[in-house]
Amino acid sequence: MLRLLAEQEVPWQQVDLFQVDERVAPEGDPDRNLTHLRESLLARVPLSPDRVHAMPVEAPDLERAARAYGDALRRVAGAPAVLDLVHLGLGSDGHTASLVPGDPVLEIRDTEVALTACPYQGRRRMTLTYPVLDRARRVLWLATGRAKVEMLERLHRGDASIPAGRVSREHALLLADREALGGPASIPAGGRPE
Numbered sequence: 001m002l003r004l005l006a007e008q009e010v011p012w013q014q015v016d017l018f019q020v021d022e023r024v025a026p027e028g029d030p031d032r033n034l035t036h037l038r039e040s041l042l043a044r045v046p047l048s049p050d051r052v053h054a055m056p057v058e059a060p061d062l063e064r065a066a067r068a069y070g071d072a073l074r075r076v077a078g079a080p081a082v083l084d085l086v087h088l089g090l091g092s093d094g095h096t097a098s099l100v101p102g103d104p105v106l107e108i109r110d111t112e113v114a115l116t117a118c119p120y121q122g123r124r125r126m127t128l129t130y131p132v133l134d135r136a137r138r139v140l141w142l143a144t145g146r147a148k149v150e151m152l153e154r155l156h157r158g159d160a161s162i163p164a165g166r167v168s169r170e171h172a173l174l175l176a177d178r179e180a181l182g183g184p185a186s187i188p189a190g191g192r193p194e
Contacts, residue, residue: 001087001142001175002037002040002041003040003041003044005041006040006041006044006045007044010045012045012046012047012048013046013048015047015051016051016053016076016077017037017042017047017051017052017053018053018072018073018076018077018083018128019033019034019037019053019054019055020086020087020088020097020127020128020133021033021055021097021098021125021126021127021128022034022054022055022057022098022125022126022127023057023098023123023124023125024057024062024123024124024125024126025057025123026058027058031123032057034054034055053069053072053073053076055069055113055126056068056069056126057126062115062124062126063115065126066111066113066114066115066126067111067113069113069126070111070112070113073112073113073132074112080112080131080132080135081112081132081135082135082136082137083132083135083136083137084136084137084138085136085137085138085139085140086128086133086136086138086139086140087140087142088133088139088140088141088142088164088167089141089142089143090141090142090143090148090151090152090155090164090180091148091151091164092145092147092148092151093151093162094151094154094155094159094161094162094163094164094165095120095162095163095164096141096163096164096167097127097128097133098116098120098125098126098127099127099129099130099163099164099166100116100120100125100163101162101163102118103116103117103118103120104117105117105127105129106130106163106166108129108130109129109130109131111129112128112129112131112132113126113127113128113129113132114126114127114129115127130166130167133167133168134167134168136171137171138171138172138173139167139168139171139172139173140172140173140175141155141172141173141174141175141176142175142176143155143174143175143176143177143180144176144177144179144180145177145179145180146179146180146183148176148179148180149179149180149181149182151164152174152176152180152181155174156174
């Protein structure tokens with residue numbers, strides 16, 4: 001999707017890009033979201049490096065780094081921060097951003113950027129919290145793959161028992177591939193899921 005975005009006419013000189021979440025890993029690590037963001041989008045568009053706000057997950061004091069990222073977010077997007085667009089994915093366990101099942105980060109409401117308490121898939125994470133996600137002018141969800149079928153249905157119902165289901169649906173748009181909708185067999189000729 002980001003490669004397609006790079007082909008569009010966007011006033012990049014007016015864009016500030018903030019990360020929604022990031023794994024605590026070294027610069028250039030293939031696990032880093034920033035690594036993929038650079039390859040898929042940043043290497044292809046004229047976005048000034050000073051307008052790319054990478055989460056400081058290499059900092060020795062991650063708590064302080066999360067506070068600093070929140071400060072940067074508010075400097076650019078106001079206090080409280082209001083983002084124009086937030087792009088979210090959907091995990092097969094119902095997580096989104098790094099708001100993962102069972103982590104205390106799900107309950108944080110007094111700050112816009114926080115750290116997961118426990119490693120998830122082998123890494124701690126820095127993430128935007130629900131308050132900043134819920135204030136976004138638009139949330140764009142992307143769900144792909146057969147492993148997402150159940151969680152996509154639950155997200156669509158607004159099931160607050162999964163982390164993704166707790167994100168405000170008021171200004172949300174959901175894009176899903178056929179597999180996430182249950183596969184080609186469940187999509188009739190009219191193109192709408194049964």
